[in-house]
Amino acid sequence: MKAWIITIGDELLIGQTVDTNSAFIGAELSKAGFDIERKISIHDRRDDILQTFRGINPDVQLLICTGGLGPTSDDITKQTLCEVFDTRLVPDREVLTRVEEMMSRRGFPMNENNRLQAMVPENCRVIPNEMGTAPGMLFEKDAAMFIFMPGVPFEMKHMMTEHVIPILKERFNTQSIIHKNIMTYGAPEALLAEMLSAFESALPEELSLAYLPSSGVIKLRLTASGKDRGMLEKIIGEQVAKLYQKIPDLIYGEDEKPLEKVVGELLAERKQTLSTAESCTGGKIAQMLTSVVGSSAYFMGSVVAYDNSVKRKLLGVPGELLDKHGAVSEEVVTAMAEGVRRVTGTDYSVATSGIAGPDGGSPSKPVGTVWIAVSSDKGTVTEKYVYGSDRHQNILRSSNAALNLLRLQIIRK
Amino acid sequence: MKAWIITIGDELLIGQTVDTNSAFIGAELSKAGFDIERKISIHDRRDDILQTFRGINPDVQLLICTGGLGPTSDDITKQTLCEVFDTRLVPDREVLTRVEEMMSRRGFPMNENNRLQAMVPENCRVIPNEMGTAPGMLFEKDAAMFIFMPGVPFEMKHMMTEHVIPILKERFNTQSIIHKNIMTYGAPEALLAEMLSAFESALPEELSLAYLPSSGVIKLRLTASGKDRGMLEKIIGEQVAKLYQKIPDLIYGEDEKPLEKVVGELLAERKQTLSTAESCTGGKIAQMLTSVVGSSAYFMGSVVAYDNSVKRKLLGVPGELLDKHGAVSEEVVTAMAEGVRRVTGTDYSVATSGIAGPDGGSPSKPVGTVWIAVSSDKGTVTEKYVYGSDRHQNILRSSNAALNLLRLQIIRK
Structure with missing residues (x-):
């Protein structure tokens, strides 16, 4: 059962927007048993849309398309679809009512652009959009099904999960x-x-x-x-x-489980708590931990001690340690972990101190040098890593390394 | 001057990996004056690779391809390229030396997989990979140039910026x-x-x-x-x-500038400092601020006060306020902002308190309710938002709202 995914929008081609929609759709279709043969991104241009639709392999049975359905005039998909499916735009009362309700709830007036969103091709089946104003559309042509959804990710995700997947399950017998x-x-x-x-x-x-x-x-x-x-x-x-x-x-x-979720589950099972003290990771570990639903059960909080004054004042790191060893040292990262555990009263704490880059290194501590500590009543353990010069990678790698060290300490007998 | 971007890898189609590579490449090519006509993702399968290469429009002058060059056996691109460009794999001494150096620096032994990475098609021009082990490759065929890069994002980005863009600038006269x-x-x-x-x-x-x-x-x-x-x-x-x-x-x-960068520049110009006290955003604002190179000049730190005990102990939020108004209230968010500013001694502070969801709401405070405060010697200002039920969106929207309120306070006369 072959499927193609097409995402429409200039912003995808010139790289201003990363195409997360096709990844989400790909994962959902794959779970539902489809073989996603190809993903294509094209311009919001009539000719490109028409050429791409003409080039779809004849054995493709499902085409899912996002983007180009917004209220602004850079979106021309709907008009082009009328050419492809030989129809015309007509107003849809249900869609209009939904758009009116949504705008009034948010406290904005209805305007002409909103009213245009309630126009749909006459021979399509409308798929409701509970999260936004642009409706989804479904066409059947030859042996294939064509589904069009808006490009705003959370609107598309809701529509996909609540409406499209049930429709597909009913319609297709997948291998x-x-x-x-x-x-x-x-x-x-x-x-x-x-x-x-x-x-x-x-x-x-x-x-x-x-x-x-x-x-x-x-x-x-x-x-x-x-x-x-x-x-x-x-x-x-x-x-x-x-x-x-x-x-x-x-x-x-x-199953795609990130380290922050595994750590969270281990803590929740044990009814234990966690705090973090972050220097080079700048809050990334806290952000990862709190992205998990229910994290408030075990995550108490974090001190992002970017400046040394915050390390001293809020974490009680002794000034002499900072002077003697520097902030990026085993001694300071240990004091940070023990300090945040003391002030928050948690069972575990994690601390990081390093040089995220791209500047700020020295011969003895090059950019990418990171110290990590985990403290608990089992003691305080530390690790040193030397990564590369990419700031973003250094923050991510340090955060994963810290979460993994924490995991090993939690499961240690 | 038309270009296509092709990304290879099953993980892209089944949505396990979001394709950030094609966005980066699209942005770079666009800056260099190319019209990116299409982006395609295909499987790591011989037939799909061959079919896609045969389907490239004849007026496309540049094809950039990533993925399928790693050391593991799920990567079959290099063998398939030999078919497309009618050649065979031969060992490349320079690439082999580079791989050996890299493995020894990281403290890992060379193995057979690493040695395979030093095999390249005989008629290609090798593009060096300074960040990893898989080399890039360049072919010329008919009037078009074909460039292949590894799929690991930071390796590809370095190769693109340092090698590919200079090659393209020399070879093409772009409009x-x-x-x-x-x-x-x-x-x-x-x-x-x-x-x-x-x-x-x-x-x-x-x-x-x-x-x-x-x-x-x-x-x-x-x-x-x-x-x-x-x-x-x-x-x-x-x-x-x-x-x-x-x-x-x-x-x-x-120019793509995110709010955290604009705020950082405003603070740096004025030699002023910032701290944050985050509840519902869980460290996201600190993480956004510290993703900016040079943020240590103005960002002192953050207290992620996820639990009320941390709000009391580290931010000095009075227990009576929490009992009387609840954590998600104008009174508490005000006390959080003023508290973190006091303990860190910064010129500005930002605080958030809300219900990120998906659970935890009540009729008077539904999921998505967020209070934001900004404190400075101009006083403390607050705003209330009511977003939807999506946790991730609520965290992002609250963070952007907080940064914008901060921006308005900084530029206020």
Whole structure:
């Protein structure tokens, strides 16, 4: 069952907007059993839209398209669709009512642009947009289904989950594709591949393995495809069990789970609490932890001690330590972790201090040098890393390293 | 001058990885004067790679491709390229030396996978990869140039900036495309479009306008294309001046600049300092501020006061206020802002307290209710917002709202 995803918008091509929509749609379609054969981004231009629709492979049964449905005049998709599906725009009373309600709730007046959004192609099925003003649309042509959604990510996501997926499940009888992700931390890609080379060559033919690295975390993705879903689940389960035997120390979780979520679950199970004291990560660890729903049960708070005065005043780091060893040192990161644990009264604390870059390094402490500490009643442990010169990568890698060190301390006997 | 971007990898199609590479490449090519006509993501499969290369429009002069060059066996691009460009893989001594050096610096042993990375198609020009082990490759065929880069984002970005862009500038004589972005905050898209409808209809024919909304910020993008770069710059400058007259209160900056950067520049100019006290935003504002290079000059730190005990102990919020009004209240957010300013001694402070969701709301304080405060020697100002039920959106919108309120306070006379 082949599907294509098309995203429309100049901003995607000139790189002003990262296309997160197609990733979300791809994941949802994949779960529903579709083989996503291609993703294409094109301009908000009549000719490009028409050419792309004409170029769709004849065996594609589902086309999902986002973007180009907004209230502003740079969006010309709807008019072009009337050409493709040989129809015209007519007003839709239900959509109009919804737009009117939404604008009044937000306290803004209705205007001509809002009224244009309630115009839809005559022969389409309207898909409601509960999160915004632009309606979704569904067409059937030849043996394929065409679905159009707005490009605003949270509007599209809601429409996809609440309306489109149920429609697809009803309409298509899909063959099974199962993915299983095993999350690892601690070995770089080539080394991990070497450790797993015998495992990989011995995989059953229904299975394939991919390595997906991201800021220190490497996701191993096993994919199984075939007719018999139960059989595929059994085969994939056997291989996952083998992986746990091969690399038990490197696996920290499954199924796309980020480290912050695994750590949160461990703390919640144990009814324990956490605080962070962040210098070079600048609040990133707190932000990752609090992105998890329910984190207020175990995460008490953080002191982002960017300036040394904050390290002294709020964390009680002694001035002499800062003078003698510098902020980026084992001594200071230890004092930060112990300090934040003391003032917040948490079971665990994490601290970071490093040189995120791109400037500020020295021969003895180059850019990318990072100290990490985790403190608990099991004691305080530290680690030193030397990353590269990319500020963003250094912040992300340090945050993942800190969360993994915390994880190891929590599960330590 | 038409260009296509192709990204290879199953993970992109099934949505496990968001394709940020093509956005970066699109932005760089656009700046260099290319018209990016299409972006395509395909599987790491021989047939799909071959079909896509055969389907490239004949007038495309540049094809840039990323992914499928890693050390693991799920990457088959290099072998397939030998078919496309009718050649074979041969070892490259320079690449091998680079890989050996890199592995030894990181303290990992060389293995067979690393050695495979030093194999390159015989008739390609090797593009060095200073950030990783997989080399880039350049082919010329008919009138078009084909460039292949690894898929790891920071490796690709370095290769693109340091090597590919200089090569393209030398090889192509590009026509000019100029983008100018005007960043706004404070009016939703349809209202902004209404305010600008006369402006938009009066635009010169070389220009087009697009609206790109993201978590409360709306970017207005003016695009000019033509032969005479100087003329285009003049025309676009005139229209930007008009925009500043039309919506002076809504414009906060230009050129993709996020609010955290604008705020940072304002503080740096004035040699003033900032701290934050975050409840519902959970460190997001600190993380945004510290993502900016040089932020240590003005950002002193943050107290992420997720739990009420931290609000009391570290920010001095009186227990009676919390009991009487609840954490999500004007009184508490005011005390948080004033408290963090007192303990850090900064010129400005920002505080947030709200219900990020998806749970935890009540009839009088629904999910999405957020109080924001900014404190300085000009006094403390507050704002209340009621967003929706999406946790991630609520955190982002609150953070942007807080940064904009801070901006308005800094520039207030």
